[in-house]
Amino acid sequence: MSDRVEQLLRSALVPVDPPERLSDRLERGLSDLTEAAATELADWELSAMRDPRNWARPAAAVVVGSVAAGGLVLVRARQQQKKRQATGLQALEKSIRGVADDIEKRLRG
Amino acid sequence: MEATADKERLDSDFTELYRAHLRDVYSYAYYRVGNHHDAEDLTEQTFLQAYRHFDRAQRESDGRPLRPWLIRIAHNLAANFYRDRSRRPMTQLEDASVLHEPHGTEELVEEREEVKEVLEGVSKLPEDRREALIMRFALGMDNREIARALGRSEGATKVLIHRAIKQLEESLEREGHE
Numbered sequence: 001m002s003d004r005v006e007q008l009l010r011s012a013l014v015p016v017d018p019p020e021r022l023s024d025r026l027e028r029g030l031s032d033l034t035e036a037a038a039t040e041l042a043d044w045e046l047s048a049m050r051d052p053r054n055w056a057r058p059a060a061a062v063v064v065g066s067v068a069a070g071g072l073v074l075v076r077a078r079q080q081q082k083k084r085q086a087t088g089l090q091a092l093e094k095s096i097r098g099v100a101d102d103i104e105k106r107l108r109g
Numbered sequence: 110m111e112a113t114a115d116k117e118r119l120d121s122d123f124t125e126l127y128r129a130h131l132r133d134v135y136s137y138a139y140y141r142v143g144n145h146h147d148a149e150d151l152t153e154q155t156f157l158q159a160y161r162h163f164d165r166a167q168r169e170s171d172g173r174p175l176r177p178w179l180i181r182i183a184h185n186l187a188a189n190f191y192r193d194r195s196r197r198p199m200t201q202l203e204d205a206s207v208l209h210e211p212h213g214t215e216e217l218v219e220e221r222e223e224v225k226e227v228l229e230g231v232s233k234l235p236e237d238r239r240e241a242l243i244m245r246f247a248l249g250m251d252n253r254e255i256a257r258a259l260g261r262s263e264g265a266t267k268v269l270i271h272r273a274i275k276q277l278e279e280s281l282e283r284e285g286h287e
Contacts, residue, residue: 002275008224009227012228013140013231016148022131
C-alpha cells in the first residue's frame with residue numbers, strides 16, 4: 001500500500017506555479033525596502049558617524065538597501081522585457097549606491 | 110572596487126536563487142496555507158526576508174544549497190501567520206492545479222477523487238509530518254534538505270517521513286481506500 005500512497009502523494013502534491021502578479025508584488029515590496037534603507041541613510045546625522053558605536057545601524061541599512069536594490073534588478077529585468085519603459089528605480093538604486101559610497105569614504109576618513 | 114565586485118556577485122547569486130526557487134517557495138506556501146491569496150503573501154515575505162539576510166546566509170552556507178534555508182524562512186513565517194491570525198491550515202485545496210484538469214474518463218474522475226482525499230488526509234496530519242510530505246513530494250527535496258529546513262537530523266527526518274506516510278496510509282484505509 002505504501003507505494004500506492006506515495007504514488008497518490010506525487011499526484012496530489014504537484015508543484016504550483018506562482019501567478020504572474022506575484023512578480024509585481026515582489027517588485028513593490030522590494031521598492032519599499034529600498035526606499036526605507038535610503039531614508040534611513042539620508043536621515044542619519046553624519047556627525048554621529050564619528051562614534052563607532054553608531055556604525056552598525058547605517059551599515060546594516062547599506063546592506064539592506066544594496067541587496068534589495070540588487071533584487072530589484074532581477075525583478076525589473078523581467079518587467080522591462082515586457083514593458084520597455086524607463087522608471088525611476090534605477091536612479092533610486094544609483095542614489096543608494098552613491099550614499100553608500102559616500103558613507104564608506106567618510107568612515108575611512 | 111572590491112566592495113562593488115562583492116555586491117555584484119551577491120546580486121547575481123540572489124538572482125539565481127530567486128529564479129531557481131520562486132516556484133518551490135510558492136508551492137510550499139500554497140500547500141501550507143491552502144489558498145493563493147495567503148500563499149502570495151507568504152512568498153513575498155519570504156523573499157523580502159531572504160534579501161535582508163542573504164549575505165550572511167551565503168557566507169555561512171559553506172557552499173551548500175540554499176533552498177532549505179529559504180524554505181525554513183517560509184516555515185517560520187507560516188508559523189507566525191497562524192499564531193498571529195489564529196488560523197488553521199485550510200483542508201480544501203480545490204484549486205490545486207491537478208484538480209483543475211478537465212473531466213475525462215471514469216478512471217480520471219476516480220483518480221481525482223483519490224487525490225482529493227489524499228490532500229484531505231495530508232491536511233489532517235500533525236504539522237511536522239505534513240510539512241515533511243510537502244517538501245518531499247511537492248518540492249522534491251531529499252532527506253538531507255528536509256532535515257536542514259526543519260532543523261532535524263537526517264535520521265529523524267527519515268523516520269518522520271516514514272511515519273507520515275504510514276499514518277496517511279492508515280487514514281486512507283479507514284476511509285476505504287485499500
